[in-house]
Amino acid sequence: MGSVNRADLSAGILFILFGLVFGVSSAGLEMGTGLRMGPGYFPMVLAVVLTGLGIAIAATSFRSVDEAVGAYAWRGMVFILAAPVFFGLTVRGLGFVPSIFATTLIASLAGLKLKPIYAVALAAAVTIFCTLVFSVALGLPFRRFGPWLPAMGY
C-alpha cells in the first residue's frame, strides 16, 4: 500500500531520459524510408522502444515492494572517477611519469584506510613498475616527462 520500488522508479526514469536524449538527437538526423534507411531510422526506433520500456519499468515500480538501494560510495565516486580524468588531462602535458604518480595518489584517496605515507610509497612503486613495463619493456609511445615541465629539458 503506497509502497514504491525506488530502485525501479529511478531506473525507469533514467531509461526514459536516455530514450528522450537519443530520440531528440535522432530527430535531427535524416530518417529515410524502410527501403533506404537514413542514419536516424534505427536509433529513432530504439529510442522510442527505450522510452517505452522506461515508462513500463517506472509504472511497475508502483506495484511492487520497495528495495533498499543502499548507500552510495560518494567518496569513492569522487576520487575513483577523477583518477582517469586527471590522467587524461595531464598525460600529454606533464608526461607519463608524473601523471601516473598523481593518478594513483588520487585513486588511493577513495579509501580511508591507507595512511598518506603509504599512499605516496604505493604511488611511487606503481609509477616505477608502470614506467618499466609500459614505457621501457612494451615500448608504448609515451613521453615520460611532458612540455609542462621545462626543467626536465623539454
Add this chain to the structure above:
Amino acid sequence: MDLLSNLGLGFATAASPENLLFCLIGVILGTLIGVLPGIGATATIAMLLPITFQLEPVSSLIMLAGIYYGAQYGGSTTAILINMPGESSSAVTAIDGYQMARQGKAGTALAVAALGSFFAGTVATLLVAIFAPPLTIIALKFGAAEYFSLMLLGLVSAIALAHGSILKALAMVVLGLLLGVVGTDIYTGTPRFTFGVTAYADGLNFVALAVGVFGIAEILRNLEGDQDRTVLGTKLGALWPSRSDLKAMFAPMVRGTALGSALGILPGGGAVLAAFASYTVEKRLSNTPEQFGKGAIAGVAGPESANNAGAQTSFIPLLTLGIPANPVMALMVGAMIIQGIVPGPNVATDQPALFWGIIASMWIGNLMLIVLNLPLIGLWVKLLKVPYHVLFPVIMAFCSIGVYSVNSNVYDLYAVAGFGLLGYVLLKLRCEPAPLLLGFVLGPLLEENLRRAMILGRGDPIVFVTRPISATLLVLTALVLVVVLMPSVNKKRAEVFSESD
C-alpha cells in the same frame, strides 16, 4: 583426417615459443586478478584487454583466452576459500566448496575444482574442434536477414538468462544498442550523437565502456561497505583427493561436462546456467542429497566442470558466427575487431592458423592452469590477504594506462569515467551490465544487417520471414520472449517478492 591435420596446425601455432609464453602470461595474470577480491573474469579481461593490443592477433587472442580461464579458475579459488565467488558462475562452487574448506578440506576442494575444470576443458576443446567447422559451413550461407535474426535471438536469450527484472534487462540491451551506434553512420557518413566531439566520430571506445561498466563500477561497489575480508585459516589440508574422493567426483564431473558443453553454446550466459543446472542434477541423483550444502564433493566437481565446459563451448558461436554468447565473448569480439579481424565464419577459412591456434591454446591453457595452480595455491592464498585499499589505486593506474594506450586518445579516459559512473548507478538500480555490453557490441552489426536486408528485400520486411533460416530464428526468438514473459514465470517472481517481505 581433416580434424587431425587442423588440430595439428592449431597445436603448431599455439605451441610456438612466444604463443606458449603469452598463454602462460595470460593464465597467470588471469588467475592473479581472478584471485584478487572483488574483480570477476569480465572485469579482469576488460582491464587487461589493452595490454594485448600490442601483440600479434593470434598471440593476443591466445593470451586473452588464457586470462579468461585463469580468471575463472581464480574465481573458484576465492569462492572456496573465502566464500566470495569472483564470477556468478562460481557462485555455485561456493556453496559446497566453502563448507569443505571449513572442514579443513580446502586443498581437496581446490584440487577437485581444478581436476574437474581440466577434464571439462579437454572434452569441450575437442567438441569445439569437431563442431566449429560444420557450423562455419552453415554460417557461410547466412545473409543479412539471417544475421539480423540470429543477433536478435542472441540478445533476447541474453535477457532471458539475466538476473532480475526482464524489463530492465531489455532496457539495458536497447541502451547498449544505442550507445553502440554512436559515431559516424556507415552509409552516409553523418556523425551521430557525438555532441560535436570529433574524437567520438569513430564510435565510443569499446574498451572504455567495458572497463567503466565492469571494472570501475565494481570498484565503486566494493568501496561502499566494509573493506575487510576474512580469509579462512591458512590450513589447506591435503591437496590430492583421496581415492574415494576421486571416485565421488568422477560421475558428477562427466555429467557436468556434458551439461556444460550443451548449455555453453546458448547465448547469454550459458556457463552460469550450466553450473546451476549441474548442481540441481547432482543433488537429485545423489544418494545422500542431505550432504549438499554441507561440503559434498559432487557439489564442487559437477558445477565446476559444467561451468568450465560451458566457458569453452561458448567459443563456438563466436568462432563460427562472430556472435558473442556472453560478455566475455563480447570482449573477445571487440579485441578481434581492434586487431583488424572481422569475427565470423570467414575466420576459419581465411585464417586457419588463428582459428585452430585459439582452439589448441584452450587445451594448453587448461593444462598450464592445473600444472601451475595446484603447486602455487599457497601463493594465491597469500594474495587473498592483500588489502583492498592497496589494490584499487593500482587497478585504477592500470585501467587509465590501458584505456589510453588503445588509441592514445584522452577522450577515451573521460569516457571511462562517464561509463564508470553510469555502470555504478545502473548497478545500484539493479540493472545487470552484461546485456548492455552485448547490445553495445552488436548494435552496429544489427543496424548494418537490418539496413542491408531491407535494401536486398526491396524495402519489404517480409524478407525476414520468407527465408527459412531467418524465419526459424525469429520463431525461436519469439518463443524465448513468450517463455520469459509467461505469467507462471512472473508469478514465481512475485512469490520471491512476497517471501522477502
